[in-house]
Amino acid sequence: MPLLFPSSVRLAFGAALLALAPLTLSAQGLLSGTPATTVVQSEQARAELLAHAPDGVSAGKPVWVGLQITHAPEWHTYWKNSGDSGLPTELRWTLPTGVVAGDIAWPTPRKFPIGNLANYGYDGTVVLPVPLTVSPDFKGSHLDVQLDASWLVCRKECIPEEGRFALRIPVQGSTALNGAAFDASFQAAPKDQTAQDSRAEPAPSVLKVALNGLPGAWRGQKLEFFPELPGVIEPGAAWTQGWSGERWSAEVPLSPHRTDSPARFALVVAPAAPPGHGPGSAGVRIDLPVQGNWPTAAAPPAAVPAALQAALAENAASAVANKTGASALTLGAALAGALLGGLILNLMPCVFPVLAIKITSFAKQADDRRGLRINGVAYTLGVVLSFLALGGLLLALRAGGEELGWGFQLQSPAVVAALAALFTLIGLNLAGLFEFGRMLPSGVANLQAKNRTTDAFLTGVLATAIASPCTAPFMGASLGLAIALPTEQALAVFAMLGLGMALPYLLASWVPAVARALPKPGAWMDSLRRFMAFPMFATVVWLVWVLGQQSGIDGAAALLMLLVVLALLVWSLGLSGKGRKAIAGLSLLGLVWLGWAIGPNVTRVQSATAIGASVATSVDGVSWQPWSPQAQADLVAQGRPVFVDFTAAWCVTCQYNKRSALADNAVLKNFAAKNVALLRADWTRRDPEVTAALAQLGRNGVPVYAIYKNGQPIQLLSELLSVQEVLEALAPL
Numbered sequence: 001m002p003l004l005f006p007s008s009v010r011l012a013f014g015a016a017l018l019a020l021a022p023l024t025l026s027a028q029g030l031l032s033g034t035p036a037t038t039v040v041q042s043e044q045a046r047a048e049l050l051a052h053a054p055d056g057v058s059a060g061k062p063v064w065v066g067l068q069i070t071h072a073p074e075w076h077t078y079w080k081n082s083g084d085s086g087l088p089t090e091l092r093w094t095l096p097t098g099v100v101a102g103d104i105a106w107p108t109p110r111k112f113p114i115g116n117l118a119n120y121g122y123d124g125t126v127v128l129p130v131p132l133t134v135s136p137d138f139k140g141s142h143l144d145v146q147l148d149a150s151w152l153v154c155r156k157e158c159i160p161e162e163g164r165f166a167l168r169i170p171v172q173g174s175t176a177l178n179g180a181a182f183d184a185s186f187q188a189a190p191k192d193q194t195a196q197d198s199r200a201e202p203a204p205s206v207l208k209v210a211l212n213g214l215p216g217a218w219r220g221q222k223l224e225f226f227p228e229l230p231g232v233i234e235p236g237a238a239w240t241q242g243w244s245g246e247r248w249s250a251e252v253p254l255s256p257h258r259t260d261s262p263a264r265f266a267l268v269v270a271p272a273a274p275p276g277h278g279p280g281s282a283g284v285r286i287d288l289p290v291q292g293n294w295p296t297a298a299a300p301p302a303a304v305p306a307a308l309q310a311a312l313a314e315n316a317a318s319a320v321a322n323k324t325g326a327s328a329l330t331l332g333a334a335l336a337g338a339l340l341g342g343l344i345l346n347l348m349p350c351v352f353p354v355l356a357i358k359i360t361s362f363a364k365q366a367d368d369r370r371g372l373r374i375n376g377v378a379y380t381l382g383v384v385l386s387f388l389a390l391g392g393l394l395l396a397l398r399a400g401g402e403e404l405g406w407g408f409q410l411q412s413p414a415v416v417a418a419l420a421a422l423f424t425l426i427g428l429n430l431a432g433l434f435e436f437g438r439m440l441p442s443g444v445a446n447l448q449a450k451n452r453t454t455d456a457f458l459t460g461v462l463a464t465a466i467a468s469p470c471t472a473p474f475m476g477a478s479l480g481l482a483i484a485l486p487t488e489q490a491l492a493v494f495a496m497l498g499l500g501m502a503l504p505y506l507l508a509s510w511v512p513a514v515a516r517a518l519p520k521p522g523a524w525m526d527s528l529r530r531f532m533a534f535p536m537f538a539t540v541v542w543l544v545w546v547l548g549q550q551s552g553i554d555g556a557a558a559l560l561m562l563l564v565v566l567a568l569l570v571w572s573l574g575l576s577g578k579g580r581k582a583i584a585g586l587s588l589l590g591l592v593w594l595g596w597a598i599g600p601n602v603t604r605v606q607s608a609t610a611i612g613a614s615v616a617t618s619v620d621g622v623s624w625q626p627w628s629p630q631a632q633a634d635l636v637a638q639g640r641p642v643f644v645d646f647t648a649a650w651c652v653t654c655q656y657n658k659r660s661a662l663a664d665n666a667v668l669k670n671f672a673a674k675n676v677a678l679l680r681a682d683w684t685r686r687d688p689e690v691t692a693a694l695a696q697l698g699r700n701g702v703p704v705y706a707i708y709k710n711g712q713p714i715q716l717l718s719e720l721l722s723v724q725e726v727l728e729a730l731a732p733l
Helices: 009-032 179-188 306-345 349-364 369-399 413-431 442-449 452-467 475-482 487-509 512-516 523-531 533-573 578-597 599-603 629-637 652-659 665-673 688-696 723-730
Strands: 039-041 045-052 063-071 077-083 090-094 099-101 110-114 117-122 125-134 142-154 158-170 191-193 199-202 206-211 223-227 240-244 247-253 264-271 284-289 623-626 642-647 677-682 704-708
Touching: 039 158, 039 688, 045 142, 045 158, 045 179, 045 629, 063 142, 063 158, 063 179, 077 142, 077 223, 090 125, 125 142, 125 179, 199 284, 206 264, 223 247, 306 487, 369 452, 369 487, 413 523, 413 533, 413 599, 452 487, 523 533, 533 578, 533 599, 578 599, 629 642, 629 677, 642 652, 642 688, 665 723, 677 688
Parallel strands: 191 284, 623 677, 642 677
Antiparallel strands: 039 045, 045 063, 063 125, 077 117, 090 142, 099 125, 110 117, 142 158, 199 206, 206 247, 223 264, 240 247, 264 284, 642 704
16 A cells, blocks of 8 residues: 555645645734734833724824823823923834824823922823824725834833834725724813913013913812923922913923923913823813013033043944854754754644654665665755745734734634645545555656655655644744844745754664664554554644634534544545546535535634633632733733743644643642732734734743842743643742
8 A cells, every 4th residue: 555655645735735725814914914913011010002084094184093001000101291200101102104194183181290299290001192194196905004103101110112113004994893992082082272361481480470360160279380392391290270250371390400480381280180090081271371580591401521421422332343243152052952842843732743754755765775865864954945934924014013923824714724724634545545646647646756866855844834833942033033133134934944943864864773763664664654644633633723712612523523524525536437437527516515504613813702711720710801901911010920822723832731740739728828910811813912022031932931039030841841840930929
């Protein structure tokens, strides 16, 4: 009985094209399909780019974009005038021709007293909206928005943060999902009011302000005072205010360090904000004329001496040189880690079915030293080029603004289903249900039998497809660094990963003793072939389970039905006589009809709420909760240690760790004793928040295990966990 591997791999690879086609379509969809939102998450704040275009995108229609910042408890960011300290949030836009961004429509801020100082800003959740003006010159089916933002988030300490965001707004239809968030910001924005007979009058040490026409409901209330120009008053100093009928007046101390003497003085006044979070109470903005002369301003800061400027420039150049040297060292470590990680990939369970392919190949070519070496090189090329192709696609998609990581193709239900179909065909062939030679013209069958080199190359491609969900030890840090490197260096890391995976087979093909150590070809090869059908079918079971996590039980059931009819079709193609045409024709029609009727269930992704749920453990009071940036930030702010499991259903290593070290009773009891909160970040489907969190850890794939504790550096564990490692990590908590 003829063997599928290696002689028929080239023909079986026709089915692999079915798996690669959805991957290509998925890549196109990522670049030109639904809008993508980038989220930047830290322990202090979560920032997200939002859009609001209720009437679509066209000239004269309202189009808003905005940065939404959700602060962890006790943290805040700043208004356009930050007060005594801090920095305002900065937004820098990149927009297509015909679209112009306006200024931030700042909501009314709050006042944050700090001793004898005070700052102006926001806590809780705030949206900083920006209007977009669309001219008739704008053309396109989508409006692509890119934002580079920077903000300072403070509690007692301050942390500068930044992010790069990308968003795609469809021109047709309504984009109003975030309408409530924008409406809340619009309602909190101060209303412009003319100065009328209101005025500002400088005195030797204070600024006297008199305002008329304020809302009647404010009379008798204490108001907050927010000047738009920084450095003129002392925000934290004591000041006086009062009402005289409809007229509100105040005297605010001037700053002794004031350098500006403006002719007009714009300010916002608002009722004192009640306790809570978010913007302050909606205020009134008035641009006041200044009457009288300002006191003499302080001298401007002295210029930096030329000698000091030269010294600073020299230090900067030295820092760049040191950074370049450090990058070279880091690249070398990444290449070494990728090579070692690729070697370890051969021991991962998802790569096990490939072992039979190479064993039978070595056994059949034991006496053909030249052919064995050529096939070893061809297999290596197949692996390395496939890793380069996957790495190149990943880098291209990320350059296009997508938040993706290693194993991204398995976040698509279509790709998972295609791989399940491919492995079903391979398993059926290994089990002897059908033979490719009987399904093809004799000339084609004879041709494929003579092209072992091509078969070896395609076996390498297949091995990469099987191995891509796995992240072996040492791979995580290398892949995390790779995406931040220049393209050429990043591709070198991916190539080294492929070389590491192929290296054992390449070396074995050049050492004849390895092939001679195997038994001579005989009946054992047929038994091994049929035995290896079962690991293939087990892989199919795993893929169906992965699809069930993405598309639900209906999607998994639909895929199983399609696979049954696919098996009937390939079996019927191996028949002879009139029965072949009849049964094969009916099977093909049935497969097409089922694909139309229930196929959409396979690719329909179920909602996040259907997937995320609390998972109990064997220890009372210890359970895994769904991860979110806010949940993590809240728990850390409460002082609890947080253990985050970044995982995915398609990651075999993740599932092994979940059922071994993370399910161990001693580990779970230690979690309970240390009051550790357990969060599970599910990356089975595309999730920009999880991708952003991984990037902040310097990782680009799963599994990743991180321990967060307030006041301590983040602790990362290895990809392949042991009970001892987890217990040692928990000991200092």
